[in-house]
Amino acid sequence: MMKRTIAAILASDVAGYSRLMAQDEEDTLRRLSAAKAVFRQHVAAFRGRVFNTAGDAILAEFPSGVEALRAGIAIQTDLDALDREDPPERRVRFRMGLTIGDVVEVEGDLLGDGVNIAARLEGLAEPGGICLSRTVHEAVSGKVQAAFKDIGPQKLKNIPRPVHAFRVVLPGAGAAPLARSPRARALRWGGLAAALSLGIGLGGVMLLRPHWIRGPDPAQASARDDLISVSVARARQACFPDRVRLSGLLNPRRAQEVRPETEGMRVVRSAVQALDTVKAGQVLAEVARIGEPDTAALPLRSPLDGTVVRSAATAGMPASPRGPALFEIAADGAFDLDAEAPLATLARLQPGQGVGVTPLGGGERPGRIRLVADGIDPATQLGRVRVSVGAGDGLRAGQFATGVVRVGERCGIAAPHAAVSQETEGPVIYVANSERIEARPVTTGLSTENEIEIREGLNERDTIVLKAAAFLREGDRIRPVSVPAGR
Structure with a gap:
């Protein structure tokens, strides 16, 4: 069943991604993985949801334009601090497009004018910048500490009507680099392996030496060094409110x-x-x-x-x-x-x-x-x-306006939103029933602010990875860190 709703849509991709891959594929993938972790962390912090990823592109939805813009500014600010001292030709810079529009939900993915316009606005943004529509500009005016540059009505490919657009002047744009905190310095691309090996968390997830990070002498690294410490919990039963959207x-x-x-x-x-x-x-x-x-x-x-x-x-x-x-x-x-x-x-x-x-x-x-x-x-x-x-x-x-009618509830297996990775073939949850993780295709259903119903593909006996899917792949060896269910 398709659900139609209105949402704030944030579309992004990496400027010059093909060039970066051609120069150094392994280094680019490493940087992109870390950048996606920062992206997902801020999306979750501002009550958003990543609903689609493909290559270097990330699409997220938010309940309001204010939270979407605040998330975009936080992401761009953190990514700028992450690699500001690296050579300009190796920096990973996202371009972002943001609009509020009508969308249709199909099996967890979103389609429609809202997604299409956000994706086209993204092409108008500068590397490291954000371009938004008038609908967002009106919704965030006076509520977000940012200045805007009016670039007027824009003719967007395959969009029948011009869209009035604005570029965001990010806080501190053009200012001298600020001194970094010890944590910020640790999270630079060059120091990311050290930060992770010390157990510094990204978005509350403990990570230890992801598969793309190796020590200075791989030949002397022990098997234990290749383990990835991840937060896990048993899948649990929960009840979800059944809603009809108007x-x-x-x-x-x-x-x-x-x-x-x-x-x-x-x-x-x-x-x-x-x-x-x-x-x-x-x-x-x-x-x-x-x-x-x-x-x-x-x-x-x-x-x-x-x-x-x-x-x-x-x-x-x-x-x-x-x-x-x-x-x-x-x-x-x-x-x-x-x-x-x-x-x-x-x-x-x-x-x-x-x-x-x-x-x-x-x-x-x-x-x-x-x-x-x-x-x-x-x-x-x-x-x-x-x-x-x-x-x-x-x-x-x-x-x-939109309306939500609460018509009942349905009970079943629950998982945190952050545990569900939206892959090109559909939603996936990483299951940690053994030493090596399994990427389990699942069918999702109803949801609350923190959890989503898993209708097929998971049972209460399964142990799931709660977060950090951006750093994982099927078959990785892990060191599970148990977390009480529901946290």
């Missing part, structure tokens, strides 16, 4: 247009603007007959309590009972989410169910299903669902 536009539940009652009028002054809350009888504007002085103006009053969702009145414009409305008022400020849901989920929805509604650029607010339509659109196989959102500050007519 998306659509916010519209007034009941709206009334306001015009003057007589012909031949003009607007003298407008007293309110969009998003203002008004009371019945409150003056919205003053109007006068065309040709009469402003002193003869009459008040145009609101017919009801509510919120101004549209204000078109400007001084001097003509107004009449049959002309365009000067104002549109949402009765009592109440809005509905006019949403769509896949055919397969409609049977699980019914009036009265609670919905968490998140307008684009805003926080979640409570809602309740008012109506589930009987029919579906034969072209899209989507059905209509109307959700009561109620009154609230900042709601706008036509604003995009």
